[in-house]
Amino acid sequence: MLFHLFETNFGTCAIGWNDIGLARVQLPESTPAETEARMIAANMTSAPATLPSFAREARDALLAYFSGEAVAMEDLVLDYSLVSPFNALIYRALRGVPRGEIVSYGDLAKEIGQPGAARAVGIVMSKNPWPVVVPCHRVIGANGKLTGFSAYGGVDTKLSLLTLEGTQFGDTPGLFDDPFFSEE
Known part of the structure; x- marks a missing residue:
């Protein structure tokens, strides 16, 4: 399996793939080296410069997503056999x-x-x-x-x-809402 690192507005991400489709998406770790280490630990090898079309589509979709664009990812090919x-x-x-x-x-x-x-x-x-x-x-x-x-x-x-993504939580309790911490 091969992988490709790429820079996004959120940090260094990676995609990994095999002959069937995407095998892995790695969100940014604290450093690019740690992102790369995660892919290597998953038994992946750094890819050559030319990506297969489905990997290029996935990378481009993720780049657009992290730039705030509404991107459809339902058609990206995943290897569910994994x-x-x-x-x-x-x-x-x-x-x-x-x-x-x-x-x-x-x-x-x-x-x-x-x-x-x-x-x-x-x-x-x-x-x-x-x-x-x-x-x-x-x-x-x-x-x-x-x-x-x-x-x-x-x-x-x-x-x-x-x-x-612009998700609205409405009246959803916050992360730290707890009656124990209430000021009342």
């Missing part, structure tokens, strides 16, 4: 959640016909090999709070991605 059938089912369903929208873990579980599988959906989100392309940042807790995000920066990165 994940379990259950994970693939969830990732495919999640790709249908539009930019600027959010969904709960429980609602996503219901969407795939597994209404009791909210925790399993959360575990699958933490293993998403294609963040942004498979928009795991759009999945929130049942209470409307932003919960875990496994990319560098955690929930702050998740919030940055949602803000970039």
Whole structure:
């Protein structure tokens, strides 16, 4: 499998691919070297200068996304054979959640016909090999709070991605809303 590093408005990202399609999307780590190290740790090799068309399309879509453009990524080719059938089912369903929208873990579980599988959906989100392309940042807790995000920066990165998309949370409780901290 090959990978390509590229600069975005959010930092150095990477895409990895094989003959079937995208194998991985890497969001920025704290340094470009750490982003590259993540790809190498995933048994990928740095790519030659010329990218296959589907990898170039993915890179260009991510560049546009991180520049704030509304980009359709549903047609980017992913190699679902790299994940379990259950994970693939969830990732495919999640790709249908539009930019600027959010969904709960429980609602996503219901969407795939597994209404009791909210925790399993959360575990699958933490293993998403294609963040942004498979928009795991759009999945929130049942209470409307932003919960875990496994990319560098955690929930702050998740919030940055949602803000970039113009997601409105309305009356959703904030990250640190807790009756214990109430001033009343």
